[in-house]
Amino acid sequence: MEYKNYPETHEIELQLNGTSQKLTISPWTTLLDALREYFQLTGTKKGCDHGQCGACTVLVDGKAINSCLSLAMMQQGKKITTVEGLAQGENLHPVQQAFIEHDAFQCGYCTPGQICSTVGLLNMKKGNTPEEIRDLMSGNICRCGAYANIFKAVEEMVQKEVSGTP
Amino acid sequence: MNNFSLTQVDSAEEAVKTARLSTENNRYIAGGTNLIDLMKYRVENPDHLLDINRLNFSEISSLPDNGLRLGATVTNADTAYHQEVQKNYPLLAKAILSGASTQLRNMATDGGNLMQRTRCYYFYDTATPCNKREPGSGCSALEGFNRIHAILGASEKCIATHPSDMCVALAALDATVQVTGESGSRSIPILEFHRLPGDHPEKDTNLEPGELITAIDLPEKGFSQHFEYLKVRDRPSYAFALVSVAAALEIDGSTIKDIRVSLGGVAHKPWRLPEVEQQFIDQQATPQTFEAFAEKLIAGAKGYGDNDFKIKLAKKSIVRALLTALEK
Incomplete structure (x- = not known):
């Protein structure tokens, strides 16, 4: 198939992990590719690249989204937080700490997405039953099958009513 | 995905005008979850996207x-x-x-x-014929794998849901x-x-x-008392429906005053027959009534092999959803 040539690029400004960042990109650059290829924020992972696995999950205005299905241009003016933006200096976010304490990962590839989804879940103030936690976390696949411990980490955060933001 | 240009429009008038005047191969984009995915598969290849998120339709x-x-x-x-x-x-x-x-x-x-566009595997697979993706190329699902396909209202051109x-x-x-x-x-x-x-x-x-x-x-009437959405699928979360039923009832004592049933996963559109519903008003809300209703709602259902099971599944799901709605 022939590619049409669109020479124009756009200068955009993203609110990324608390700082304003400028970038010149083509319209078809996804938020995921912008994060990884232009800002070197490689914590956010590319798994399926089709919104099925959740490895690319980031927070936009406190809500978990699939960055692979979003165009970077369309996220201007919103507060974007990646896994790199969760810790306060050397202090891990409580969710990150809980994942360590519960040994909630094996290979670690899905972990940034799982953690961002957990923070999003805490912001939603949902997950009052084990079934609801499992349902609301079903957009994050773990191919190692570490679900049992991921669930424990998430459940502890929900029960302790930990604050999710940023 | 293909290269394209993108405009962030500020008014509906501008959006509509631009959509018609620039090129014919335009798409509006809002959340993008389905469109971007289809573009990555090269099923959709728009020349121009119109981002409508700045329009005042967000409340x-x-x-x-x-x-x-x-x-x-x-x-x-x-x-x-x-x-x-x-x-x-x-x-x-x-x-x-x-x-x-x-x-x-x-x-x-x-x-x-x-x-949203169909999840038919052949629609997504650009190596196979599909009348929906490429009119006139044929339907691969008719004689192919059709477990997720339609049992109602389909045509020889397409059995997608x-x-x-x-x-x-x-x-x-x-x-x-x-x-x-x-x-x-x-x-x-x-x-x-x-x-x-x-x-x-x-x-x-x-x-x-x-x-x-x-x-x-x-509309005002929301059926907030007697309702059920029953979704039957291969896993309990994050999967498309094989059959789904939206059931809503208005009941006076044990008499049906209003009944609405719409089905997902069985046709090219949500399947609902208001003329059938009319026949059941003032009847008694019993399992037998609901079974008779289910028969009429899926009358003429046709399987294509792998999806034959959906006919019985739909019938049972309708009755179950109505009974659950009734008991609420």
Whole structure:
């Protein structure tokens, strides 16, 4: 198939992990590719690249989204937080700490997405039953099958009513 | 995906005008969850995208007739968790929350949900014929793997199903779709919004070229007492429906005063037959009545091999959903 040539690029400004960042990109650059290829924020992972696995999950205005299905241009003016933006200096976010304490990962590839989804879940103030936690976390696949411990980490955060933001 | 240009439009008039005047190969984009995915598979290859997120369609508001207006760019999540929707339209909330994942519901919009395209494997696979993707090329599902395909209202050109859960509830609730286009604005009843494939499966809806969805209106009557959204699928979360049922009842004692049943996963559009519903008003709400209803709603159902099981599954699911709604 022939590619049409669109020479124009756009200068955009993203609110990324608390700082304003400028970038010149083509319209078809996804938020995921912008994060990884232009800002070197490689914590956010590319798994399926089709919104099925959740490895690319980031927070936009406190809500978990699939960055692979979003165009970077369309996220201007919103507060974007990646896994790199969760810790306060050397202090891990409580969710990150809980994942360590519960040994909630094996290979670690899905972990940034799982953690961002957990923070999003805490912001939603949902997950009052084990079934609801499992349902609301079903957009994050773990191919190692570490679900049992991921669930424990998430459940502890929900029960302790930990604050999710940023 | 292919290269394209993108405009962020500031008014509906500008959007509609640009959509018609620039190139014919335009698409509106809101949440993008389905469109971007299809573009990555090269099923959709637009030259130009019109981002409509800056338009003023991002709120849920009350209507003068006590109904509720869902702005086209309100997200599915914000709709399902909205206080008024939870209280007066729990059927809609349950349907939305049974679909997709948290991340997708946080991105996907109400207007976009109506515009979802089928999940037929052959529609996605550009190496195979598909009349919906490439009119005239043939239907690979007819003689191929068709476990997820239609049993009602299909044609020899296409046996794809509409994948939405939200639309199934909207159909049961008699929602109205507000659209605007070059020749002005109009309202489309939800049952007339999507179409059966017939000879033109490439057309999912009855929208005119360039027409833009601005809102979805819910009438006052929300069936908040007797309702059920039953979704039958291969796993209990994050999967499309094999069969889904939106059931709503109004009951006086044990007499049916109103009955609405809409099916997902079985046809090219949410499957609802108001003329059948009319026949059951003032009948007794019993399992036997519901079985008779189910027979009439799926009369003429036809399997294509792998999906034959859906006929019995649909019948049983209708009865179960109605009994659950009744017992609420």
